[in-house]
Amino acid sequence: MQNDSGICITPMLMTYCPQCGNKLEPMPIDGVERRACVFRECGFVHWDNPVPVVAALTEYQGKILLARNARWPAGLFSLVTGYLERNETPKEAVVREVKEELGLDGEVLDFIGCYSFKKKNQVILAHWVQATGELKIGTELSEVKLLSQEELRHWSFGPLTLTTAIVTQWLENTKRTKVPRSIAPQPPNGI
Numbered sequence: 001m002q003n004d005s006g007i008c009i010t011p012m013l014m015t016y017c018p019q020c021g022n023k024l025e026p027m028p029i030d031g032v033e034r035r036a037c038v039f040r041e042c043g044f045v046h047w048d049n050p051v052p053v054v055a056a057l058t059e060y061q062g063k064i065l066l067a068r069n070a071r072w073p074a075g076l077f078s079l080v081t082g083y084l085e086r087n088e089t090p091k092e093a094v095v096r097e098v099k100e101e102l103g104l105d106g107e108v109l110d111f112i113g114c115y116s117f118k119k120k121n122q123v124i125l126a127h128w129v130q131a132t133g134e135l136k137i138g139t140e141l142s143e144v145k146l147l148s149q150e151e152l153r154h155w156s157f158g159p160l161t162l163t164t165a166i167v168t169q170w171l172e173n174t175k176r177t178k179v180p181r182s183i184a185p186q187p188p189n190g191i
């Protein structure tokens, strides 16, 4: 869990140019203030584009698994999240994070949605993941909690507004589909 969903941290400003080592200063570029290299021949611009982060709403043993980051206060739980590795698809990344953080084998059942996490300049790609195996939490987590759908519906994520939005959307989707896709009865003859 590399991402502190909902925890406000002032983003670090890039101070020096990674290309030439000169200072970066605020400069208007195409009408938008960017941090750009003062050495004109270098031309480096720090575009500061949002970073994608995957999040797993993890279903395990018929319940939803919430995790508490080791650095978070007691009672604050969220989803398993993490950055993508180079050449990884979001689906592969979310399955890897579930393995790393929970020791579980994951299968993506559905994409829940994408969410802008402006405080941290991230875009969260939320997935519904079915997990199996023996739970073994990684060093970045301190504890997990298993909730039924009904318990989840009434659970408060406190300041974690994005987590609340993801869970609310998932509960809505689940209500519509009634049964998880993975166990939905298949029509005869496979039609």
Ligand SMILES: [Zn+2]
Binding pocket: 017, 018, 019, 020, 021, 022, 037, 038, 039, 042, 043, 044
């Ligand atoms: Zn430069």
